[in-house]
Amino acid sequence: MSLITVGTMAFDAIETPFGKTDKIVGGSATYVAYAASNFVKPVQQISIIGYDFPQEELADMKSRGVEMDGVVVIPDKKSFFWSGRYHEDMNSRDTLITDLNVLADFDPKVPNSYQGAEFLMLGNLVPAVQMSVIKQLKQRPKLIVMDTMNFWMESALDDLKDVLKQVDMLMVNDAEARQLTGQFSLVKAARQIMTMGPKYLIIKKGEHGALLFHGDDVFYAPALPLEDVFDPTGAGDTFAGGFMGHLAKSGDISFENMKRGIIVGSAMASFCVEKFGPTRLKEVTRSEIDARIQQFKDLVSFEIELL
């Protein structure tokens, strides 16, 4: 089944305690595409880029089954650029530069060839853009998942709430879930978010794993304890790409299959952080992915008789 992914295709410059990069390719839709294309074809990209986005990168994505009909190229502007520096804990970071460039004019048009897609991943963008994509779809996807961030909660909360009413799942980190609800307890935050529209909620906790909520059901997927987190940029989007890729591949949106999707997403994210940018995602093999998923099984499996 096909997957539409809406988000940025951009440049990042990253500093971590392990090193720094010049401008490298990044953006939420880039990470989603590289992760999801391991599992499903086509991945139908909706984004906006400038004249400077590398042709080789587009060609590489296309060769992996990523369709570019929904990617607008602005010939006289630069691509979106973000620069940041991570602290030693790798969970917090300072933004050094945000150059919107082409992103300031992003008004996505869903190509006809994308109509009928069963899965939609709305990356973190201004809520009005997320809404516009939903409205343009003639047939409602089987599953609509959205990401967002604190910035939109502060600057466009009403629009954000409108989008929430239209989606099946919200995927945010723990700080964002707390900010959106004013609840410190993630269980209470989850319950409140599930009254705002989404029937499913994934709370990402970085090195502490991820929680999936649906009604009274909860699933806790750990993150793999890693020797080094080299660069966490894109890990959340890679998680989303692995999750959506697995779901779109199987077409199964049961809670049981979402659990599997979270394990697949966590495995992909664990590769993402091993090198700068999407480098590791571009070289990872199917057998490496299998081995990583097996590590997750071993990590949490236990047998216990009730007393």
Add this chain to the structure above:
Amino acid sequence: MSLITVGTMAFDAIETPFGKTDKIVGGSATYVAYAASNFVKPVQQISIIGYDFPQEELADMKSRGVEMDGVVVIPDKKSFFWSGRYHEDMNSRDTLITDLNVLADFDPKVPNSYQGAEFLMLGNLVPAVQMSVIKQLKQRPKLIVMDTMNFWMESALDDLKDVLKQVDMLMVNDAEARQLTGQFSLVKAARQIMTMGPKYLIIKKGEHGALLFHGDDVFYAPALPLEDVFDPTGAGDTFAGGFMGHLAKSGDISFENMKRGIIVGSAMASFCVEKFGPTRLKEVTRSEIDARIQQFKDLVSFEIELL
């Protein structure tokens, strides 16, 4: 099989965002005993108390199979007292008062009736006291587990390192593992600690669960996502009590059985935080424990075919 537990039996006064208590019974050995006695008898206590420690509390523990031959009563001094205030996140707290009282003179003598115990839990105490107990045992226990804290790393590091050489397992929280090794990565910290003596390591991460390391094996037990954490005091000791109680009951110190022990410990800790002090531990029933363990199984179980 029998379990010796060494630690404090004390009073706490606690403030949390949910309320505050006057002096209530606490102390590491108290929590270990209440948790472990659900699984194994006897629990053989080594501690020191003043004239003010409640007789009813001692009687209550005895009725649960906790032996008090190793608990010294100082008739003209008060019991150890700690007072603290938790922040909203419940992971950080300020110590308001620490009155050592009887603890200043703690020089434990292992009663003859305790000799031959197969399991030893060394609660967080000055390392020299932990060492003294190990030295007094005529037969080495099957498993010696120790807790410690940052204070001893700063004030008695050499003694602490000597004790580490004598134990099978260290049980600390993530901040303590990082401080002991200077490694931010818990995987690297674990590897380093396992060269310092202990062949097993448990790193407690509070609401994010616990990690068990042994050689190249890792197990990640999540914590149950809770609606409210009412009072986290004693949760770590309760975890230790459940863990050691399960191991001592079965006599099995395999890695597989330690995984089960961690689930049992996590289940007990999830009860502990529901009310102030050990209140909830004193009323919990066997069927409640069973139901809670089942919740842990449901929380992490997934089935996945490799791709």
